[in-house]
Amino acid sequence: MPALLWGVAFANMVQGVPLHADHEFTGTLLTLLNPYALLGGLATVLLFLLHGAVFLALKTTGDVQVRTAGLARGAGVAAIVAALALVAGIGAAGMGREGWAFLFTAVAVIAVTVTLFGSLYPDVLPSTTDPAYSLTTTNAASTPDTLKIMTWVAAVFTPVVLAYQAWTFWGFRRRIGRSDIPPAAGLPPRRQPATSGRP
Template sequence: MALTDIWFLLIAVLWTGYFVLEGFDFGVGMLLRVLGRDDTDRRVLINTIGPVWDGNEVWLLVAGGATFAAFPLWYASLFSGFYLALLVILVALILRGVAFEFRGKIDSDRWRRNWDRAIVFGSLVPALLWGVAFGNIVRGVPLDAQHHFTGTFFTLLNPYALVGGLATLSLFALHGAVFLGLKTTGDLRERAVALTKPLGGAAILFGGGFLAWTAADHGGWTWIPVLVAAAVLIAGVWYAMDGKEGLAFVCTALAIVATTVTLFYSLYPNVLPSTTDAAYSLTTTNAASTPYTLKIMTWVAVAFTPVVLAYQAWTYWVFRKRVTRESIPAAAGLPPVRR
């Protein structure tokens, strides 16, 4: 296997890790106002992801950095063609991170309510737009002979990509609800589990439709991960309703893995197909860095990846227990709102 193929595979793994881990973060954020009936409930929801959400976003940074270093032409064409969409995602992620930090700084219901809305917005928008972005990457975009994007922002809003956005939105929402069933107790847990049924129906409808559309276009072995995704998604909803949240979470995570595998398998050996002319498509060969660059990157990845994985696994182990309402301290010592 060539180094270009290895790095395509590694980038696929990085995006898979990001979607699995950040997926339930997005789901919790989207459901903040739906499941949180008072401030204590919402603090419980935020605390379920509080120790890990920023660490989960590291996967996005590494995936972007690996793409820039291993396939610079892919990175350049993506960020020029998808500039506005990626800017919106970035702003939403920044707003979400600020909201987590600022929400509890002032003792004011209005203050907290506005930051809660920012968390919902900062979770919902990336969950939707990542699906739109990857739908366009797999479908292809108009590229000229110099690999320059020749479309507009509205070129990206095609039916296939929009269904992809609804697929990731519903799948991440389900993943978050299952995660909350695993991490909370009492009425909050019961409400989260009850929500898995309608969210599971939406995920099966949109996710199944998107993956079936992808498999119909590309055929062959693509149907295998599609069928796996459908099976584990149905099993995840079943386990959640049966009170087996651990197995349900494994199933929704596997559904996200199978979905990402479907997309990258459908894409290879292209990294960004051209709808103008297939000869203008970016591939793992013509978009790659020099062999020497890829060789150095491989040694760095071999040395540091196990350390990062071990640290993140340790973090999840330390914060593995459920979060209860009783574990939330009273909001004391906060400055009152100034009128």
């Protein structure tokens, strides 16, 4: 469910949602649960961002063409990195190299995320009512004092979180098997081989 909701959120961010002039959402829950959002749309974002930039470069001249060609190259690199990482992850998983598979799929997730938010910038949440009502990195930002406080908080706690994650990963580095899972976890019992002898 969380993965589905992440896809719904990202797809709605790409498609845009109805926002009023005061940047308040004016739709309903069903507005967010549209077919495009339910499909996720993350893979199509990579494809059509690249395709659209190439089309603009094909149909424009001068500075616009230079800018769209640069966008196409950037989107293409991100799409290639994501696609290759995903393919490499699937291949590594098929060959039993789970460590490499995890690394490659993580790179794919990061590449998709960077491409998504990079294509939206400077918007954070586009408005389908009027582009002028969109949330941007400027009008959605907190006050300067809040940003300063959060910067110091992040500077202090980010290393703590990273250290905790590293410690957790190291503590659980050993693989587990059926014998390590308690019966209370609800693991189905191992099937006993059928015997041909009579009682």
